Amino acid sequence: MAGLGFTGQLTLDDPVRFDRAAPPAAIVIFGATGDLTRRKLLPALFRLAQERRLPATFAVLGVSRTPLSDDLFRQKMRESVETFLENSPFDADLWASFAQGLFYLDGDIGDPGLYQRLSDKLAWIETHRRTGGNVLFYLSTQPSHYGPAAAGLGAAGLARGPRPESWQRLLIEKPFGHDLASAQSLNATVQRHFQEDQIYRIDHYLGKETVQNILAFRFGNGIFEPLWNRRYVNHIQITAAESIGVEGRGGYYQEAGALRDMIQNHLLQVMATIAMEPPAVYEPAAVRDERAKLLRSIRIMTSAEAKLDSVAGQYGPGRAGGAQLAGFRQEPGVDPQAMTDTYAALTLFVENWRWAGVPFYVRSGKRLPKRVTDIAIQFNRAPLSLYDGEAAQNYPNLLVLRIQPEEGISLRFFSKLPGAGMRIRPVTMDFNYGTSFGVRTPSAYETLLLDALSGDATLYTRQDMVEASWRVVEPVLRCWQETHHGFPNYAAGSWGPAASDEMLARRGHIWRLP
Amino acid sequence: MTAAAFDSGRLLAQLDEQWRQLGKSETGVLRACSMTLIAAAGAGRNPQELGATLAELMREHPSRTILLRVGQAGAPLETRTSIQCWMPFGRRQQICCEQIEIAAGLDSLSDVPPILFGLIVPDLPVALWCPDLDLALRPELRPVLALAGKVIIDSSCLPAAAQAWQEIQTLQGARRRLADLVWARLTRWRELLFQALSGRDQRHAPFKARITWAGEPFPPAAMYLAAWLVSRLGWQDQVKERVELACEDPAMPPPGSGRLRSLSLEGESCAIRLRRPAGEALAIEIDGVSAGALFPVFDDAALLREELGVPGFDQQFEQSLTFCPAVLEAAP
Structure with missing residues (x-):
């Protein structure tokens, strides 16, 4: 029968025309009154509803300690959506329909009674909203609650659905541990109750449209991949710079630091996306296998290498845009003697045939001159320069994949200067993602929520990937613990510590100014 | 000149x-x-x-x-x-x-x-x-x-599906793709129906459909929608028995506002109704659960945007076209 898929399910789908939509389901958000829910999750869900990506049979059940009625929860969420909805006006009629599917349950994550009440409420929702018994549990709580929540859900039988065809998934926010041992311990706890294929570890960087575009750029075009190797690539720089400081998150940040907060997860995932081998098919397992393989191929530094190939920094007071900026240790909630890295830079090597010997320079920092995330692939110079002049020597071909804020791709190459004589000058060919398509790109949370609801784990990290990333950064963390850093070692508003420039200079390279 | x-x-x-x-x-x-x-x-x-x-x-x-x-x-x-x-x-x-x-x-x-x-x-x-x-x-x-490579027409300028079908046949060419903005106007209906039926297996499949419209005679939009259902649900040999086609209001609505009024699907454990009386809202009823959805009237620019976004073979449109003659036979 034409309308039946391989699973015997009706398939009226028209992928050429229909936007991908979530199946009937309930999302249970633990930490429903928290910042992430208010700022990101509910606006993203509302946007999905606005764009017809959520079915009429859909429900959101907020769980938090604060006692609230369903109506009060709806009211609070409406205020949040009105405030944080980006790039589109708030539609009151649509909200009225969307809000019918919002529910609330108060309770303590450590209380076993909560899970029985949760089970009853989900059964009620299934009957009244026809969610098909499908549930996505979203842990938007403190990381210390991940284990107890998974255990509570498991003990109450909520990790298994009421029917064989229904699904239960557990979505966990980062950080996944604070080192390898704690990551392994968290994985073990969660996996006692949920199978690995039920667990979705979110790294919102992977949900960014332009990070996904890296895959399209690499594997959708035939002309770049032949150049994507040690023969043509001189080195790669990955930069994630923030102009802001810790913005009230001083307490959390001083425990984490730039290496744990940005590089261990986001930037290593970006690096894996840039450097991985082409998957045989574009399917979650195949893509994640290649990413994991790449992460496992990153050379683990010895302690001697860690000293040379890593740089920690912390910003001190400085000036930017005519304003005086406080140093990290002067930020509210931060220990005045804190040894936290607000800047981290690493030189990494991938030990495989494609990348052997090519340095990957990765850096991330706070209070840098601008907010920018990009990847710069610097190609080797022409083997013989026919043209004189400094330009020909100093500006080798460069391919820059910009992730934020101006998503796009630019290629630097040489062009002849107009007029007589043969002088050349570097020029760039630019592709701007937003302006070239003229349409709003979905937020990372919209993409990732829809993926999790649809069972597509391509952009989620897997246990082996998390552990491989921790293995990469652990020698650096150990080295830094044993080192006395002369913090602060860079001024707010500058491009980081001088040692970072020296790290590249040892291999004859310099950081770009993005 | x-x-x-x-x-x-x-x-x-x-x-x-x-x-x-x-x-x-x-x-x-x-x-x-x-x-x-x-x-x-x-x-x-x-x-x-x-x-x-x-x-x-x-x-x-x-x-x-x-x-x-x-x-x-x-x-x-x-x-x-x-x-x-x-x-x-x-x-x-x-x-x-x-x-x-x-x-x-x-x-x-x-x-x-x-x-x-x-x-x-x-x-x-x-x-x-x-x-x-x-x-x-x-x-x-x-x-x-x-x-x-692609020719885009709008058959809604013809009130009768039968006449539209004749002209579509004339315009179809071997190498070019024909597209009709009437089909693009149906995307929203089809998508909502797909979502409503999502996850159901054959046991919960509908066995009967009812399509209603405003304005005589039988419009091209209803022809396409019926042909799509016939094609996707495997009803090719039972069009008359499976699809009920009815005009619910003989007065012709203003141009561009859409003539389809409702689509209902029934099965042993399946009752879906999409109803769009007028304006920009659509009422959805799925097995007793009611919800609303926005249903804006799309202008030519929005419809063309969608059509130009389909560069190659539009399989479902082409398949539906093959069932239009059977639907026209079943039409009042």
Whole structure:
């Protein structure tokens, strides 16, 4: 029968025309009154509803300690959506329909009674909203609650659905541990109750449209991949710079630091996306296998290498845009003697045939001159320069994949200067993602929520990937613990510590100014 | 004026000069082009509305637009070139596309294809939008139809599905893809139905459908929707038994507001009803659960945006077309 898929399910789908939509389901958000829910999750869900990506049979059940009625929860969420909805006006009629599917349950994550009440409420929702018994549990709580929540859900039988065809998934926010041992311990706890294929570890960087575009750029075009190797690539720089400081998150940040907060997860995932081998098919397992393989191929530094190939920094007071900026240790909630890295830079090597010997320079920092995330692939110079002049020597071909804020791709190459004589000058060919398509790109949370609801784990990290990333950064963390850093070692508003420039200079390279 | 006096080389040179002038602006411009879009419209079309539709399209589908306006016999052959720009919010660079307007009388229409041939952007797709069906059927424009990889019509200008079907058959060609904006208007209905049935297996499949509309006679939209259901649900041998087709209000609604009123599906454990009485809202009822959805009336620009986003073979449209004759037989 034409309308039946391989699973015997009706398939009226028209992928050429229909936007991908979530199946009937309930999302249970633990930490429903928290910042992430208010700022990101509910606006993203509302946007999905606005764009017809959520079915009429859909429900959101907020769980938090604060006692609230369903109506009060709806009211609070409406205020949040009105405030944080980006790039589109708030539609009151649509909200009225969307809000019918919002529910609330108060309770303590450590209380076993909560899970029985949760089970009853989900059964009620299934009957009244026809969610098909499908549930996505979203842990938007403190990381210390991940284990107890998974255990509570498991003990109450909520990790298994009421029917064989229904699904239960557990979505966990980062950080996944604070080192390898704690990551392994968290994985073990969660996996006692949920199978690995039920667990979705979110790294919102992977949900960014332009990070996904890296895959399209690499594997959708035939002309770049032949150049994507040690023969043509001189080195790669990955930069994630923030102009802001810790913005009230001083307490959390001083425990984490730039290496744990940005590089261990986001930037290593970006690096894996840039450097991985082409998957045989574009399917979650195949893509994640290649990413994991790449992460496992990153050379683990010895302690001697860690000293040379890593740089920690912390910003001190400085000036930017005519304003005086406080140093990290002067930020509210931060220990005045804190040894936290607000800047981290690493030189990494991938030990495989494609990348052997090519340095990957990765850096991330706070209070840098601008907010920018990009990847710069610097190609080797022409083997013989026919043209004189400094330009020909100093500006080798460069391919820059910009992730934020101006998503796009630019290629630097040489062009002849107009007029007589043969002088050349570097020029760039630019592709701007937003302006070239003229349409709003979905937020990372919209993409990732829809993926999790649809069972597509391509952009989620897997246990082996998390552990491989921790293995990469652990020698650096150990080295830094044993080192006395002369913090602060860079001024707010500058491009980081001088040692970072020296790290590249040892291999004859310099950081770009993005 | 003969075609020679309006050779494409001269028009392209004019455009080059306009680009050069624009390039001197301080902000700089980005010349964007992903296809050649030919829009052929009759004299009855409001030129401002046409212009606005094409300008709207350039954001998502930047193209060299060739607007062919066909007037009465004796109308002079005239051409005009221009560059349309827009400044994306928060950016400093304008994005610009080129537009060529050709005005021709019915008697000089045969002079137009040779000019058009020289104006096509090499190596990129060519789409032809022909909002006036009678114009698409004119023999003088056949060479232009042959040139286009995709021909987009709007059969809603014909009240009767039977007549629309005849003309669609005439326009179908071996190498080109035919698209109908009436089909694009159905996307929202089809998508909601897909979502409502999502995850159900054969045991919960519907066995009967009912489609209602406003305005006599049986409209092209209802024909396509019924044909799609027949095609997707495997009802090809039982169209009459499975699909009930009924006019629920003989008064013709205003043009562009849509004539479909409801779609209901029934099965042993399946009851789905989508109802759109009027306006921009749609009531959904799935197995007793009620919800509402926005159902905006899409203008030509929105429908064309969707069609131009389907570059290749539109399998479901093509499959549905094969069942239109059976649906027409079952129609009242």
